[in-house]
Amino acid sequence: MLKIAPSILSADFAHLAQSVQKVEQAGAEYLHIDVMDGHFVPNITLGPLLVKALRPHSKMFFDVHLMIEQPERYIDDFVQAGADLICIHAEACTHLHRCVTQIKETGAKVGVALNPHTPLNVIQYILPLLDLVLLMTVNPGFGGQKFIPQVLPKIDELSRLIKQNGLTAEIEVDGGINAETAPLVARAGARVLVAGSAVFGAPDPAQAVHDIRRAAEQATAAIC
Numbered sequence: 310m311l312k313i314a315p316s317i318l319s320a321d322f323a324h325l326a327q328s329v330q331k332v333e334q335a336g337a338e339y340l341h342i343d344v345m346d347g348h349f350v351p352n353i354t355l356g357p358l359l360v361k362a363l364r365p366h367s368k369m370f371f372d373v374h375l376m377i378e379q380p381e382r383y384i385d386d387f388v389q390a391g392a393d394l395i396c397i398h399a400e401a402c403t404h405l406h407r408c409v410t411q412i413k414e415t416g417a418k419v420g421v422a423l424n425p426h427t428p429l430n431v432i433q434y435i436l437p438l439l440d441l442v443l444l445m446t447v448n449p450g451f452g453g454q455k456f457i458p459q460v461l462p463k464i465d466e467l468s469r470l471i472k473q474n475g476l477t478a479e480i481e482v483d484g485g486i487n488a489e490t491a492p493l494v495a496r497a498g499a500r501v502l503v504a505g506s507a508v509f510g511a512p513d514p515a516q517a518v519h520d521i522r523r524a525a526e527q528a529t530a531a532i533c
C-alpha cells in the first residue's frame with residue numbers, strides 16, 4: 310500500500326489551507342510538515358502554531374518532520390498542535406532511545422529520519438519501536454534538490470531488515486521524489502513517498518499526486 314505525502318515546504322504559504330485541501334482531495338494520505346530550526350539545517354520554516362492553525366482544515370495524517378536540534382524540547386507542543394506522527398533525526402539526538410520513548414508516551418506515532426550518509430546500524434536496536442523510518446534522499450534543508458541515487462541500496466537493505474524481523478515500520482523517502490524517481494524508490498521498498506516541488510510546483514498538484522502514485526504502483530506491480 311503506497312502513500313503519497315506532499316511536503317508543504319513547496320506549497321503556497323499565503324493560501325496554505327486551500328493548497329492542502331487540493332492534495333487531500335487528490336487522495337494524498339499524509340501531509341509532510343517540514344520543521345527547520347536554522348541550526349540542524351540552514352533553513353528556518355515553521356512551528357507548532359502553524360500545525361495548530363492547519364489542523365481544522367484537513368483530515369490528512371500529519372507527518373511532522375523535525376529537522377531541529379534537541380527535538381525533545383518541542384515534541385509535546387507539536388503533538389498538542391495536532392501532529393499524528395513525529396519524526397526526529399538520529400543525527401540531532403544525543404539520546405535517541407529517550408526521544409523515541411518520549412514521543413511514544415504522547416500517543417503519537419514515531420519515526421526516525423536518517424541523512425543520506427547515515428548508516429542503518431544507528432537504528433538497529435530501536436527499529437522494533439518505530440512506526441516509520443525516513444530515509445532522506447537529499448541532504449535536508451531545502452526543497453527542489455536532486456535525488457541522491459546512492460540511497461537506493463539503503464532502502465533495499467532496510468526493507469529486507471524489516472521483513473526478515475517481522476517488523477512493521479514503514480519506509481518513507483524524502484527529497485527529489487517525482488514521477489521519474491518514484492518507481493526507483495518504490496521498487497527498493499519505500500512505501501511513503503514525500504514530494505514537495507513535484508506536487509506543489511506542478512501546474513496541477515492533484516494530477517501530480519496521481520502521476521507519482523501511478524508511476525510507483527506500476528513499478529511495484531511489475532515486481533509482484
Ligand SMILES: O=C(CO)[C@@H](O)[C@H](O)COP(=O)(O)O
Nearest residue numbers: 318449450452453485505506
Ligand atoms: O525535508 C525536506 C527537505 O529538507 C523535504 O521534505 C523537501 O520539502 C522535499 O522537497 P522536494 O525535494 O520534493 O522538492
